[in-house]
Amino acid sequence: MKVIVIGAGVGGLVAAELFGKAGNEVIVFEKGGKDGWTYDWHDDVSRDIFAELGITIPKSEYFIKESWTFVTPDEKTELYVETPEETRDYSIERRGLAHILAERAQKVADIRFGTGAEALIIENDKVKGVIAGGEKHYADLVIDNSGVHSPFRASLPASYGVEREPDRNEVFYAYRGFHKRAEGSPDPRYTNKVYLKHLGEEGISWCILDPSGLVNILVGRIGSLPEATFRNAYQKLKESNPIIGDEVVRGGGVYAIPVRHPAMRFGGDGYALIGDSAFMTIPMMGSGIANSMLAASLLAEAVAKSGKADAETIWNYQVAYYKRVGAKHTGGDVMKRWMLTAKPEELDFLIGKGVINKNDMQSGSTGNDIALSFSAIMDKVKRAFPRIPLLLTLKGAVDNSKKAKKVASQIPENYDSDAIKAWENKVLAFFKK
Ligand SMILES: Cc1cc2nc3c(=O)[nH]c(=O)nc-3n(C[C@H](O)[C@H](O)[C@H](O)COP(=O)(O)OP(=O)(O)OC[C@H]3O[C@@H](n4cnc5c(N)ncnc54)[C@H](O)[C@@H]3O)c2cc1C
Structure with a gap:
């Protein structure tokens, strides 16, 4: 089978490796360059996924995350939630992780950095491949790992039933930067503070004293993060956390994260969504790395089982994902x-x-x-x-x-369009505006 992956995100790379190992011909198109296609910071990831997928992360690429302290909007209560070390997430260098996954995938797949996918090839109302680097590439399966604002979803035939864009209140826009610590600032009482509904606004902010000595800052709001909102929140965060200095050492931009239940349809004939493009994060916190890697392995399993990449197989993949974590995140x-x-x-x-x-x-x-x-x-x-x-x-x-x-x-296990539609309506009823 020929497989094309759009995007060398964590899920795309795991999919490339698993499909390649299963004997498929795999090409990954990644629009970013080989030296910096991924974020320059570290992220918290549940460690179980690495054991499950048999991926070893060297000690140099992670440390064990500290417990969170949740701060109320009026900042009068700081709730330190001590979590046993053995159940805490790994805080993993994103570039290190991406390079490890890319090296593994490269053994069995052709990764083309610096080549973005431009459009899907759609013939007779079916996805047949992608246009990338100005050329047509036909494939039996296109895996869309291009992120929350995937432009490809909107070009799908209506018969795929895939949502085009998430609603405004389903995407979180976050400034993230690692700043130098302000000189001479006293040690904070808690190192990892999350401000819930910071300043009464829709979103969170955090201030973390990183083991590296830098200060990891996030200011995120639902729907958009206007410059004035960011400036004000940053100023207030600094007043409450004198450790924050203004010099940015890592990151320092605004990025989008889906914060909602997973997509209602993960694809159809010859096309599957994984990761942020299918809104696979933990809705409360926006963590999506483990879910995206899990989705890649469930998709590879479903395709290996049926030997096809038809709509029914993609549905089986969706059923497996919802049973494992998707239903839980719908509740979340x-x-x-x-x-x-x-x-x-x-x-x-x-x-x-x-x-x-x-x-x-x-x-x-x-x-x-x-x-x-x-x-x-x-x-x-x-x-x-x-x-x-x-x-x-x-x-x-x-x-x-x-x-x-x-x-x-209670997602229908069989690929029956009436049952699927009925299930979809029942789930969406919880999210009616
Ligand atoms: C500020 C911030 C903090 C976060 N913290 C955490 C955390 O602590 N823990 C956690 O689990 N998650 C965290 N996340 C979420 C996490 O980053 C995502 O859920 C995860 O990266 C999703 O992975 P993915 O496999 O969908 O691919 P992504 O990482 O989204 O990668 C998509 C790839 O597709 C490429 N691409 C896009 N369009 C095209 C195209 N047209 N052609 C070719 N390539 C294309 C992009 O360049 C990119 O490399 C955070 C996100 C942000 C923004």
Whole structure:
């Protein structure tokens, strides 16, 4: 089989290796150059994915991430969520990871750096390949790993049923930079601070004292990050964190991240989405590296099993992804939307009084369910008194999130277009505007 991968992101590279190893002819088109096609910073990734895919990361490329401290919008509560070291994510150098994955893929695939895919070749309403470097390249399967704003989705025939663009409130725009530490600044009490609804705005900011001695800053907002919003948030973040200096050493741009449930359709005949192009992040935090790598392996498995790259096989891949993590993140998206609509003072109250506690924050940020057992509810009722209506809205959101997860996990296992449409409508009902 001939396979084309658009984009040498983490998922694209894992897919290239797995499809190449399975005996397919694989070409990867990556628009960026070989020396700097990926971000210059490190990211937190669940370590399980490396064990699962048999990828060894040398010690020089990662360290074990510190636990988060969540800060309420009024900055009066700092909730340190201590996580045992053995379950904490790896903080991995993105360039190191990309080079490791590219080296592995290059043994079995042809990676063409500096060559962007320009368009899909569509004939008789089916994807047949891509145009790249001004030439037509035909393939049995095109894997789209080109990111959240993939331009290729919009050119698909309507029969594929793939969404063109995410909604405005489903994309997070974040400034990320590693700054020099301000000279003579005192050590902070907590090294990894995330500001929830920072300044009451829709999004988060963080300030992390990196083991390298640099200060890792993020200011992210839903829908857009206007310059004035960034400047104001940056200034306020500096006032609360005197360690932040102005000299940028790594990163320093604004980048887009999908923060929503996975796509409702992962593709069709001869075409599959993986990673950010299929919105595969943990909605609450925007972490997508592990999911993208997992998706690549599930896609390779589905195609190896059927020996085809038809719509039914791509559906089987989607079913496998939803069963593993997609349904969970659909539930997580419900909670994320609740957090966004909650008033800042409601979060101040709920977190300040311990109604939302360390376990809840740990679960939400890693994409897991918030558990509300009877005893947990009784404890929350005590803490939330006299604001029981607010507790009820939180409970309503948690219940709704569980329902969304359940409905999403009931994805039809057979490729039946009526059943698929019905499932899609049921899931989307949770996200009606
Ligand atoms: C500021 C920030 C912080 C983040 N922190 C974390 C974190 O801590 N942990 C985590 O798990 N995730 C994090 N993420 C999210 C993570 O970066 C993404 O989820 C992940 O990179 C998605 O990988 P992917 O496989 O979809 O490919 P991507 O990494 O999105 O790569 C897509 C590739 O496609 C290429 N491309 C695009 N268009 C074309 C084209 N037309 N032709 C050829 N090539 C093309 C691009 O150059 C790029 O190399 C963060 C993202 C940002 C922006």
